[in-house]
Amino acid sequence: MTAVELAGATRAPDPPDSDVVLDVRDLRMRYGTVDVLHGVDLTARRGEVLALLGPNGAGKTTTIEILEGFRLPSAGAVQVLGTDPARGDERWRARLGVVLQSWRDHGKWRVRELLRHLGDFYAPYSTDRIPRPWPVDDLLATVGLTAHADTRVARLSGGQRRRLDVAVGIVGRPELLFLDEPTVGFDPAARREFHELVHRLADLDETTILLTTHDLAEAEKLADRILILAGGRIIAEGSPDQLARRVAGDAEVRWTRDGERYVHATADATGFLRDLLREHGDRVRELEVRRASLEDAYLALVHEEETGIRTGRAERVWQQEGNR
Amino acid sequence: MNPTTNALRAGLRRGLIELRATFTNGQDLWNYFFPTAVLLVAVFWMRGSTVPGTDFSLGARTLPSALGMGLLFGGLLGLAQQLIIDREDGTLLRAKAVPNGMLGYLVGKLVLISAISLIGVAIQLTPGLFFLDGLRLGDPGAWLTLAWVVPLGLVATLPLGAVIGSVIENPRNMGLVVLPIFGLIALSGIFYPINGLPGWVQGVAQVFPLYWLGLGMRSALLPADLATVELGGSWRHLETLGVLGAWAVLGLALAPVVLRRMARRESGSRVAARRERAMQRVG
Numbered sequence: 001m002t003a004v005e006l007a008g009a010t011r012a013p014d015p016p017d018s019d020v021v022l023d024v025r026d027l028r029m030r031y032g033t034v035d036v037l038h039g040v041d042l043t044a045r046r047g048e049v050l051a052l053l054g055p056n057g058a059g060k061t062t063t064i065e066i067l068e069g070f071r072l073p074s075a076g077a078v079q080v081l082g083t084d085p086a087r088g089d090e091r092w093r094a095r096l097g098v099v100l101q102s103w104r105d106h107g108k109w110r111v112r113e114l115l116r117h118l119g120d121f122y123a124p125y126s127t128d129r130i131p132r133p134w135p136v137d138d139l140l141a142t143v144g145l146t147a148h149a150d151t152r153v154a155r156l157s158g159g160q161r162r163r164l165d166v167a168v169g170i171v172g173r174p175e176l177l178f179l180d181e182p183t184v185g186f187d188p189a190a191r192r193e194f195h196e197l198v199h200r201l202a203d204l205d206e207t208t209i210l211l212t213t214h215d216l217a218e219a220e221k222l223a224d225r226i227l228i229l230a231g232g233r234i235i236a237e238g239s240p241d242q243l244a245r246r247v248a249g250d251a252e253v254r255w256t257r258d259g260e261r262y263v264h265a266t267a268d269a270t271g272f273l274r275d276l277l278r279e280h281g282d283r284v285r286e287l288e289v290r291r292a293s294l295e296d297a298y299l300a301l302v303h304e305e306e307t308g309i310r311t312g313r314a315e316r317v318w319q320q321e322g323n324r
Numbered sequence: 325m326n327p328t329t330n331a332l333r334a335g336l337r338r339g340l341i342e343l344r345a346t347f348t349n350g351q352d353l354w355n356y357f358f359p360t361a362v363l364l365v366a367v368f369w370m371r372g373s374t375v376p377g378t379d380f381s382l383g384a385r386t387l388p389s390a391l392g393m394g395l396l397f398g399g400l401l402g403l404a405q406q407l408i409i410d411r412e413d414g415t416l417l418r419a420k421a422v423p424n425g426m427l428g429y430l431v432g433k434l435v436l437i438s439a440i441s442l443i444g445v446a447i448q449l450t451p452g453l454f455f456l457d458g459l460r461l462g463d464p465g466a467w468l469t470l471a472w473v474v475p476l477g478l479v480a481t482l483p484l485g486a487v488i489g490s491v492i493e494n495p496r497n498m499g500l501v502v503l504p505i506f507g508l509i510a511l512s513g514i515f516y517p518i519n520g521l522p523g524w525v526q527g528v529a530q531v532f533p534l535y536w537l538g539l540g541m542r543s544a545l546l547p548a549d550l551a552t553v554e555l556g557g558s559w560r561h562l563e564t565l566g567v568l569g570a571w572a573v574l575g576l577a578l579a580p581v582v583l584r585r586m587a588r589r590e591s592g593s594r595v596a597a598r599r600e601r602a603m604q605r606v607g
Contacts, residue, residue, distance in 0.1 A: 061592065061593050062593075065591045065592060065593060068421075068591075070420070070590070070591035070592065071591050090327060090423040090424050091423070093421075093422070093423045094423040096421075098421040100414060100417055100418060100421065100592055100595075101414070101592060101595070101596060102414065103413050103414050103595070103599050104413045104414075105410070105413040105414040105415040105418055106415060106418070107413075108342075108345035108346070108349060109341065109345065113341055117334065117337065117338060117341065118418070118422055118425075120330070120333075120334040120337070121330070121331060121334055121422045121423050121424055121425055121428060122422075122423065123325060123330060124325045124326065124327040124330050124423075125327070125423060168418065169421075172422070172423070180592055
């Protein structure tokens with residue numbers, strides 16, 4: 001796992017070494033009069049797995065499409081593998097992997113045929129360190145599609161298609177891989193298989209991976225570092241553990257007294273319990289204290305973003321951000 | 325290895341793979357053979373009528389004209405339709421995510437559509453030879469004319485198809501192009517000579533490539549004396565070359581600009597938006 005800078009701490013300028021794969025400063029995007037991104041900063045080093053987490057409409061896809069070079073930002077400094085994506089040439093493109101959402105493209109092609117064909121385009125960009133493309137049979141084995149090599153793409157199941165999408169994304173042995181909401185519509189088994197595949201990739205060749213998701217559990221499982229994007233900016237970042245520790249939200253205290261149930265939310269659970277027990281002593285039963293989890297914090301945030309109602313809960317939970 | 329040469333080669337292979345896929349797909353085969361069958365039946369019933377002013381079979385005149393129409397259908401509508409579908413289902417975005425992928429994609433499409441058009445000419449012409457008299461396929465001159473009319477026809481229509489396919493985003497709007505083309509068929513002397521139509525209608529018809537595609541194919545496959553009943557009393561090869569060439573130049577000037585603009589705007593969220601729309605259409 002990678003050391004993580006605390007958001008809010010003054011960030012030392014990144015050394016200009018080649019280990020920085022992604023470097024985004026003050027990225028802004030405006031559609032008409034609507035600001036979608038207001039000043040996103042993010043960096044990634046070689047071999048890191050980053051999860052960009054946020055509710056729908058937070059700007060995840062816009063961010064990733066700018067980094068892929070599919071969309072021009074309104075303002076900001078973006079460096080992807082040392083190049084501005086807006087000026088990225090084919091040599092640059094050959095070092096990227098983009099896993100797209102599939103629908104029904106290439107339905108008449110056979111799996112092996114498609115991977116071999118798309119791999120052909122990467123052959124001129126092969127280097128001593130990174131031979132390209134990935135040999136088709138190895139790739140099929142890696143994504144678990146060997147048995148379906150000669151199946152027509154249209155006949156694959158949803159999970160198999162998604163693995164094919166990943167295979168297409170990595171056939172050029174990318175140094176940086178983008179996964180935009182990779183597990184939407186997956187059943188739990190397919191999701192688990194996919195997670196194993198991502199782990200294998202990150203461990204294989206130090207591939208840097210940036211994935212977007214709105215599923216916190218998925219981000220916790222896959223990522224070295226989570227960046228939470230809401231309202232067009234990154235409001236929190238850190239390893240899953242660090243984020244969980246930073247959650248400073250209310251604790252929920254539940255108990256029964258004389259057969260009646262009570263629930264109380266408090267920032268100071270210990271103090272509240274001391275008072276509660278002093279006052280009611282033995283009559284307090286079934287006592288339960290539940291600290292806000294990362295998930296609670298995230299859900300509170302999503303709720304505020306989606307309803308537009310500021311309850312203040314998300315702010316209290318992420319209170320360290322206030323010092324930023 | 326030069327990346328561009330490599331992509332051209334990959335594009336050629338792409339075209340051949342898609343060609344094999346389309347000719348082993350039942351639905352696609354039906355789409356190729358059903359209109360052919362309809363055309364051949366129509367020509368069969370027209371074989372007894374004569375071209376006005378001659379005793380030559382109207383059916384034998386219609387078949388070459390329809391082959392010219394087939395080039396327009398294949399080159400223009402065929403390519404446009406493929407571009408629209410490939411944009412909707414994400415094929416084009418996949419090509420964009422690969423180095424030089426757009427070049428390979430485009431070469432593949434040109435190979436595929438050209439091959440389908442040529443195969444289309446063959447499967448329409450061959451059965452016709454068995455029941456139509458007067459087609460001069462034994463004459464080397466016929467093949468010589470075909471050898472420039474068919475490629476020129478494709479070069480005149482394919483870039484236009486690329487432009488239309490880039491501009492139209494919703495498959496439903498293909499009707500905007502298909503309907504005028506059906507109108508143009510009536511004006512362009514495909515199924516019946518237009519000598520009887522008013523002069524201005526003839527003038528309008530001769531602005532568009534369809535008239536010249538039909539004329540060019542007739543000039544290749546019909547006996548020389550049939551030229552006397554054409555407008556101007558000749559096959560007008562120079563004019564054919566001029567008008568089709570002008571459309572080719574126009575298309576080739578526009579297509580790269582429009583294609584590049586279309587490709588630049590392609591992104592995952594656009595494909596997702598189209599998918600949503602298509603789902604609503606189906607549901």
